[in-house]
Amino acid sequence: MAARDSVALATLYDRYAALIFTLSYRILHSREEAEDVLADVFFEIWRRAEGFELKNTTLKAYLVLLARSRSIDRLRAQKSRGTRSLSQSFDAPSPQTDQVAVSEDTERVRAALGQLEPQQRDLLERTFYEGLSHSQLAAVLHKPLGTVKSQIRASLRRLRVLLRQPSRELSRSGKP
Amino acid sequence: MSDQDIELDRESLLWLYAAGALDAEDADRARALLDRADLGDVAIYSEAIACLAQLPEALPMYRPSAMVRQRVMALAKPAAPITPKSPAPIASAVGAGASMGTQRLAVIAAIAAVALAVATVIMQFRNDSLQEQNEALNARMLELNDRAGMLGRPGVKVACMENAATQSRSRVIVDTERHQVFVHAFHLKPLPNGRELALWIVPSAGKPLPVGTFKPDADGNASANFSLGCQVPETFTVAITEEPAGGSPQPTGATVVSGPLH
Numbered sequence: 529m530a531a532r533d534s535v536a537l538a539t540l541y542d543r544y545a546a547l548i549f550t551l552s553y554r555i556l557h558s559r560e561e562a563e564d565v566l567a568d569v570f571f572e573i574w575r576r577a578e579g580f581e582l583k584n585t586t587l588k589a590y591l592v593l594l595a596r597s598r599s600i601d602r603l604r605a606q607k608s609r610g611t612r613s614l615s616q617s618f619d620a621p622s623p624q625t626d627q628v629a630v631s632e633d634t635e636r637v638r639a640a641l642g643q644l645e646p647q648q649r650d651l652l653e654r655t656f657y658e659g660l661s662h663s664q665l666a667a668v669l670h671k672p673l674g675t676v677k678s679q680i681r682a683s684l685r686r687l688r689v690l691l692r693q694p695s696r697e698l699s700r701s702g703k704p
Numbered sequence: 705m706s707d708q709d710i711e712l713d714r715e716s717l718l719w720l721y722a723a724g725a726l727d728a729e730d731a732d733r734a735r736a737l738l739d740r741a742d743l744g745d746v747a748i749y750s751e752a753i754a755c756l757a758q759l760p761e762a763l764p765m766y767r768p769s770a771m772v773r774q775r776v777m778a779l780a781k782p783a784a785p786i787t788p789k790s791p792a793p794i795a796s797a798v799g800a801g802a803s804m805g806t807q808r809l810a811v812i813a814a815i816a817a818v819a820l821a822v823a824t825v826i827m828q829f830r831n832d833s834l835q836e837q838n839e840a841l842n843a844r845m846l847e848l849n850d851r852a853g854m855l856g857r858p859g860v861k862v863a864c865m866e867n868a869a870t871q872s873r874s875r876v877i878v879d880t881e882r883h884q885v886f887v888h889a890f891h892l893k894p895l896p897n898g899r900e901l902a903l904w905i906v907p908s909a910g911k912p913l914p915v916g917t918f919k920p921d922a923d924g925n926a927s928a929n930f931s932l933g934c935q936v937p938e939t940f941t942v943a944i945t946e947e948p949a950g951g952s953p954q955p956t957g958a959t960v961v962s963g964p965l966h
Contacts, residue, residue, distance in 0.1 A: 566772050574780075589754050655725045662725055684720070
């Protein structure tokens with residue numbers, strides 16, 4: 529990438545495009561918007577290519593957080609313009625043609641999330657995919673701010689422990 | 705904070721910052737912590753990011769359309785050379801045979817061109833400023849990622865320890881190749897006057913080796929880094945004990961936390 533090599537760009541794209549697109553689609557519920565975010569993320573990476581150091585795990589985290597941040601910015605802009613969800617049902621990806629095979633990572637993270645209490649999982653998802661802060665969550669859920677903070681903190685701690693477990697242990701102890 | 709609010713400890717603050725869950729006041733506190741670039745804080749934040757970045761893996765994964773790939777790959781194509789076009793000389797429109805109307809149009813066009821040029825310069829200036837801010841933020845993010853990369857280096861071991869009775873927690877990072885040790889501890893009890901916490905490397909055989917002493921702050925948190933003056937044993941655990949100020953040659957006080965490294 530640093531040498532502005534098209535093969536490196538293609539490899540990077542093929543490796544992470546589905547993950548970034550899926551994440552953006554989950555946040556924005558619009559194929560068109562999610563594809564714009566995907567393109568924006570790669571434009572950004574390409575623009576910064578010369579100073580970028582490739583490390584798989586941190587690069588993945590960087591890409592995911594960049595895509596999340598861009599998607600939530602768009603989500604907030606949509607909400608402020610009142611244009612949210614206009615195209616939601618018209619451009620949804622099709623499970624038959626667009627879905628990617630489930631990987632081992634997918635199974636592992638799903639198993640970990642499956643072991644969270646539904647309330648813990650809901651809090652995490654609202655935070656991560658809807659970009660809601662503590663006080664916004666407290667307002668939405670009609671709960672005291674301190675309670676929401678404690679619950680999210682507990683959810684993150686539990687998630688951290690679960691994600692550290694090998695996938696076999698997770699699936700053994702997983703809920704049916 | 706409202707009266708129903710709670711104070712977040714440092715670890716929770718950084719995790720929740722990574723999750724984007726903090727309100728402005730707490731987010732400022734988290735940013736201030738990260739601005740200090742303390743290795744332990746960076747390690748906590750990086751662990752949080754690495755953990756949270758896995759969340760989308762659980763989603764049903766979809767492919768974007770092929771058009772996006774084409775858009776992205778177009779970036780890698782060499783740009784076509786741009787042949788600068790000579791601007792049409794305004795004077796030619798104001799030729800000898802031009803009417804008064806044509807002259808007025810030419811003057812208006814010239815004014816518009818000047819206004820456009822000024823606007824372009826202003827926009828460029830603002831754009832440069834935003835670009836600088838953006839690059840500074842990106843540079844900060846890359847810096848944090850680089851720090852996190854240290855954790856994956858050979859010879860670096862980490863111990864995450866918790867004392868179930870006191871709720872004290874600690875993370876110790878030992879870089880056996882560079883002979884450095886970083887310790888970060890949370891939920892520590894206040895110490896009596898004249899007492900400090902001491903960090904020990906405990907070999908599987910032999911006496912504990914003193915690493916250094918440190919004190920918790922008013923919130924019960926502590927951070928310290930030490931250079932190891934001794935050879936690091938092949939296999940060892942770490943422990944933190946309460947000792948007289950200045951340390952002891954061997955542990956004498958109660959163990960606050962202890963555990964193995966991974």
